[in-house]
Amino acid sequence: MNVNLLKKGAESPATLATSxxxxxxxxxxxxxxxxxxxxxxxxxxxHYDAGQTPLREALNRLTTEDLVIGKEQRGFFVKxxxxxxxxELTKTRCWVETLALRESMANxxxxxxxxxxxxxxxxxxxxRSLNPEHFEDNPEWERLHRAFHALxxxxxxxRPLIGFCEQLADRLYRYRALSIRKAFRVRxxxxxxARILKAVLDRDTAxxxxxxxLHYEKTADIIRADLDTATQGAAATGSNTQLEPxx
Amino acid sequence: MNVNLLKKGAESPATLATSxxxxxxxxxxxxxxxxxxxxxxxxxxxHYDAGQTPLREALNRLTTEDLVIGKEQRGFFVKxxxxxxxxELTKTRCWVETLALRESMANxxxxxxxxxxxxxxxxxxxxRSLNPEHFEDNPEWERLHRAFHALxxxxxxxRPLIGFCEQLADRLYRYRALSIRKAFRVRxxxxxxARILKAVLDRDTAxxxxxxxLHYEKTADIIRADLDTATQGAAATGSNTQLEPxx
DNA sequence: TAAAGATAAAATTTATAAATTTTGTGCCGA
DNA sequence: TCGGCACAAAATTTATAAATTTTATCTTTA
Numbered sequence: 001m002n003v004n005l006l007k008k009g010a011e012s013p014a015t016l017a018t019s020x021x022x023x024x025x026x027x028x029x030x031x032x033x034x035x036x037x038x039x040x041x042x043x044x045x046x047h048y049d050a051g052q053t054p055l056r057e058a059l060n061r062l063t064t065e066d067l068v069i070g071k072e073q074r075g076f077f078v079k080x081x082x083x084x085x086x087x088e089l090t091k092t093r094c095w096v097e098t099l100a101l102r103e104s105m106a107n108x109x110x111x112x113x114x115x116x117x118x119x120x121x122x123x124x125x126x127x128r129s130l131n132p133e134h135f136e137d138n139p140e141w142e143r144l145h146r147a148f149h150a151l152x153x154x155x156x157x158x159r160p161l162i163g164f165c166e167q168l169a170d171r172l173y174r175y176r177a178l179s180i181r182k183a184f185r186v187r188x189x190x191x192x193x194a195r196i197l198k199a200v201l202d203r204d205t206a207x208x209x210x211x212x213x214l215h216y217e218k219t220a221d222i223i224r225a226d227l228d229t230a231t232q233g234a235a236a237t238g239s240n241t242q243l244e245p246x247x
Numbered sequence: 248m249n250v251n252l253l254k255k256g257a258e259s260p261a262t263l264a265t266s267x268x269x270x271x272x273x274x275x276x277x278x279x280x281x282x283x284x285x286x287x288x289x290x291x292x293x294h295y296d297a298g299q300t301p302l303r304e305a306l307n308r309l310t311t312e313d314l315v316i317g318k319e320q321r322g323f324f325v326k327x328x329x330x331x332x333x334x335e336l337t338k339t340r341c342w343v344e345t346l347a348l349r350e351s352m353a354n355x356x357x358x359x360x361x362x363x364x365x366x367x368x369x370x371x372x373x374x375r376s377l378n379p380e381h382f383e384d385n386p387e388w389e390r391l392h393r394a395f396h397a398l399x400x401x402x403x404x405x406r407p408l409i410g411f412c413e414q415l416a417d418r419l420y421r422y423r424a425l426s427i428r429k430a431f432r433v434r435x436x437x438x439x440x441a442r443i444l445k446a447v448l449d450r451d452t453a454x455x456x457x458x459x460x461l462h463y464e465k466t467a468d469i470i471r472a473d474l475d476t477a478t479q480g481a482a483a484t485g486s487n488t489q490l491e492p493x494x
Numbered sequence: 495t496a497a498a499g500a501t502a503a504a505a506t507t508t509a510t511a512a513a514t515t516t517t518g519t520g521c522c523g524a
Numbered sequence: 525t526c527g528g529c530a531c532a533a534a535a536t537t538t539a540t541a542a543a544t545t546t547t548a549t550c551t552t553t554a
Contacts, residue, residue, distance in 0.1 A: 014319035014546090015506065017307070041537070051508050053300065056538090057307045060264070064311035066407075072261035073514055075537060092405045095346055103342075158339045160313075160418075164411050171407075261514090262538065288505070298540050303506090320546055322505060 020050055021058035028067050028078055029170060031177045036080040039068065065167060083224060086175050090220040093168045097216070098209040100153035100161055105205050107155045113201060119148045120197045124190060135184035148193065152200070152212070176219065179226035187222060267297055268305035275314050275325055276417060278424045283327040286315065312414060330471060333422050337467040340415045344463070345456040347400035347408055352452050354402045360448060366395045367444045371437060382431035395440065399447070399459070423466065426473035434469060 024044075027033045044055050059076045062068035069077045104112070123144040130136040146169065153165055192215045199208035271291075274280045291302050306323045309315035316324045351359070370391040377383040393416065400412055439462045446455035 017506080018319065040535095042535090051506095052538095053303065053507055056300070057303060060304045060307045061311045064308045066410075072265065073537065074516085088405055089407060092407045095350075095405070095408070096343065099342055099346060158335055158342070160336060160339045160415065161342070163313075168407065264538080289503095298538095299506095300539055320505065321548090 015054070016050055017054035017057040020048055020054050021061050023048060024055075024058050025062060025067065025170075028062070029173050029177065031174055033078050035078050035174070037078045039076040039078060041075075066171065081175060081178070083227070086172075086220060086223060086227075089168055089172050089175075090216055093165070093172065094213045094216050096161065096168070097149075097153055097165055098213055100156040100158070100165060101200075101209055101212055102205055103157060104153050104155035105200060105203065105208065107157060108200075108203070109155070112151075112155050116148075116151050116197065116200060119144065119151050120193060123148050123193065128189070129184060135181045137180070152196070172219075175223050175227075179223045179230070182226050182230070183222045187218070192218070262301070263297055264301035264304040267295055267301050268308050270295060271302075271305050272309060272314065272417075275309070276420050276424065278421055280325050282325055282421070284325045286323040286325060288322075313418065328422060328425070330474070333419075333467060333470060333474075336415055336419050336422075337463055340412070340419065341460045341463050343408065343415070344396075344400055344412055345460055347403040347405070347412060348447075348456055348459055349452055350404060351400050351402035352447060352450065352455065354404060355447075355450070356402075359398075359402050363395075363398050363444060363447060366391065366398050367440060370395050370440065375436070376431060382428045384427070399443070419466075422470045422474075426470045429473050429476075430469045434465070439465070 024033075033039070039059065041052055041055060044050075045052060048055065059068055059070065063070045063076070067079055069079050071077065123141070126141045126144055127138055128141055130138045149169070150162075150166070153162060156162065192211065196208060196211045196215065199211055271280075280286070286306065288299055288302065291297075292299065295302065306315055306317065310317045310323070314326055316326050318324065370388070373388045373391055374385055375388055377385045396416070397409075397413070400409060403409065439458065443455060443458045443462065446458055
């Protein structure tokens with residue numbers, strides 16, 4: 001089988017601008033740079049240890065991806081979150097990913113099915129949290145989770161569509177990151193993945209689509225509930241994992 | 248009725264980077280900057296009469312949109328065209344726009360239907376070409392054409408999806424621009440628009456989807472045929488509408 | 495002919511200057 | 525005394541110019 005389907009082509013970023021772009025993006029998606037925050041050049045220059053130009057280029061790229069909002073003449077901001085956007089992104093993701101999954105399944109090959117099986121297996125045996133007691137993000141699990149979902153739609157035959165799905169996944173990741181600590185263990189995600197895998201291998205397209213959609217909607221529901229309680233008992237957590245300016 | 252649905256919220260670009268971004272984009276989409284061309288900073292600085300920073304920022308934004316390819320450490324290039332990409336873009340556009348149209352029709356309001364009727368009417372009475380003899384691009388027609396199609400899917404309720412459709416339209420526009428001169432008058436586009444409009448107003452979703460898809464596929468077919476003959480009788484046209492470096 | 499070195503060109507980054515927005519202070523009037 | 529307006533100072537963003545690094549080309553030499 002073609003194991004390469006599982007590997008991500010990693011290229012060494014040659015320019016500072018690209019490497020900063022990736023770091024900035026990671027910090028935004030993880031909410032270390034919190035939604036709505038102003039991104040002042042002075043702070044960024046200090047924190048990322050780079051000049052203005054590469055930073056500015058990175059910010060401009062992120063603006064096109066709607067992770068950063070650039071207000072003309074008055075700087076850049078991390079895109080704020082909203083229940084509205086959460087809903088819109090989830091809806092859109094369900095639409096396009098069920099579409100992409102349908103096409104993927106229509107193009108199914110043994111290689112693809114086997115790669116999917118392996119991806120699921122790897123995800124299955126990787127712990128969700130680094131610490132069994134309290135939640136501690138396991139980057140490896142996140143990577144494999146993403147890879148599994150990417151593989152599901154990866155055979156649809158449209159790179160633009162795949163790119164769009166990736167962007168939606170990115171933008172939704174931020175919402176997950178905000179609620180993930182609290183929603184830990186309230187849900188058996190791995191069951192859902194297993195059922196999706198089964199439906200795909202059974203060539204039951206309608207069922208696979210249904211389950212995938214349910215999967216995303218359930219996620220959104222939990223995030224929504226979690227966000228509501230968070231905004232009520234707000235601001236008093238003290239657990240500061242965000243980037244603060246040096247003083 | 249709500250005429251605002253027809254107007255595009257035009258904001259005055261306050262920064263040079265944004266205005267250059269728009270000019271560059273227009274030049275790429277119209278193929279005045281031809282596919283594959285290297286975008287040397289020195290040339291761009293002269294031609295657009297601006298410094299490096301705003302140009303660099305514009306190029307970085309266009310890179311994210313896949314209209315410009317940035318090769319690390321060795322500069323920027325206008326994204327090359329290929330039959331492969333034409334096919335992929337068309338396929339994707341059919342998928343997502345039929346989806347978006349279906350949703351739009353599900354959310355149909357009288358306002359929306361009336362706006363659509365008006366948009367079609369305006370398109371109808373605007374000449375396709377500025378010159379009835381030989382083809383001469385009429386920017387007004389292009390604008391109205393785009394507005395009509397945007398309106399069709401504009402009620403789907405997903406800004407990300409609309410944005411994605413716009414991007415696909417942009418990337419396909421370039422292919423149309425390459426063949427549009429020659430394909431002039433071989434096709435009755437306005438009939439197709441009229442039929443789509445009728446199906447929408449009749450609330451015949453399936454038919455509207457079918458016609459829209461056909462519309463895009465027919466366009467791609469013509470472009471493909473046109474591109475084939477162009478590459479055969481190539482390079483001898485002499486009609487130079489592209490940007491050349493000063494000497 | 496092929497490899498190595500030197501030169502030139504081009505891209506990236508840093509540094510400096512200009513323009514714009516935001517903030518703060520004082521004055522006037524209600 | 526409080527609120528609004530105008531003006532000035534500070535901060536920040538944007539743009540230009542200079543310096544650095546990397547890549548490409550050309551020549552020379554083995």
